Amino acid sequence: EIVLTQSPATLSLSPGERATLSCRASQSVTRFLVWYQQKPGQAPRLLVYDASNRATGIPARFSGSGSGTDFSLTISSLESEDFAVYYCQQRMYWPLTFGGGTKVEI
Amino acid sequence: EVQLVESGGALVQPGGSLRLSCAASGFTISTFWMSWVRQAPGKGLEWVANIKQDGSEIYYVDSVKGRFTISRDNAENSLFLQMNSLRVEDTALYYCARGYDRFPYFDYWGQGTLVTVSS
Numbered sequence: 001e002i003v004l005t006q007s008p009a010t011l012s013l014s015p016g017e018r019a020t021l022s023c024r025a026s027q028s029v030t031r032f033l034v035w036y037q038q039k040p041g042q043a044p045r046l047l048v049y050d051a052s053n054r055a056t057g058i059p060a061r062f063s064g065s066g067s068g069t070d071f072s073l074t075i076s077s078l079e080s081e082d083f084a085v086y087y088c089q090q091r092m093y094w095p096l097t098f099g100g101g102t103k104v105e106i
Numbered sequence: 107e108v109q110l111v112e113s114g115g116a117l118v119q120p121g122g123s124l125r126l127s128c129a130a131s132g133f134t135i136s137t138f139w140m141s142w143v144r145q146a147p148g149k150g151l152e153w154v155a156n157i158k159q160d161g162s163e164i165y166y167v168d169s170v171k172g173r174f175t176i177s178r179d180n181a182e183n184s185l186f187l188q189m190n191s192l193r194v195e196d197t198a199l200y201y202c203a204r205g206y207d208r209f210p211y212f213d214y215w216g217q218g219t220l221v222t223v224s225s
Contacts, residue, residue, distance in 0.1 A: 034211040034212075042217075043201055043216065043218060044215055046211065046212060050211075055213060056213075087150060087151055089153075089212075091207070091209040091210060094165055095168065096153040096209065096210070098152065100150050101150050
């Protein structure tokens with residue numbers, strides 16, 4: 001099973017600041033890495049698929065990068081609605097697995 | 107507008123059974139892989155099961171193999187999860203999700219249905 005380790009567990013930032021979230025895979029998933037955002041009481045929302053492709057309707061301030069085992073999600077300038085939990089997911093091997101999440105808080 | 111609406115969650119005793127349903131609208135499920143993903147209270151996401159468009163390929167996480175069965179009715183535009191021999195650790199919010207590809211990412215999610223396994 002591919003283990004995804006997200007860091008940091010919590011990121012405390014202010015609106016307007018840059019956020020960089022990390023996801024490390026226990027073995028290479030090439031570029032098959034996905035990012036989701038989840039707000040309290042809501043379902044996850046797809047942000048980025050296959051490492052760097054923004055999903056439909058996702059603002060340009062969200063960008064993904066990386067390959068192999070090391071990936072990152074960058075939010076260039078935090079807006080109030082971006083404070084949430086972010087999960088990564090690999091889609092190269094069964095079972096599909098998610099990281100433990102990074103909470104971005106004010 | 108794409109919508110996924112789950113139902114069937116309930117409080118059930120350990121060893122019991124439940125059947126979850128997911129009604130899709132705004133798209134035809136026959137053209138997509140469909141999945142169940144769960145989230146224990148206060149915890150992260152866990153993929154549970156996937157089913158191919160025609161039902162010919164099915165995958166499960168090891169912890170539910172032999173106990174859960176995913177199925178679909180394309181004519182009814184619906185997805186199901188039959189859950190038997192439920193355990194306390196199956197307690198979670200169960201999401202129905204639309205998937206892309208055999209190893210999917212999930213572009214649409216329902217709001218979830220809560221399954222609580224407790225005596």
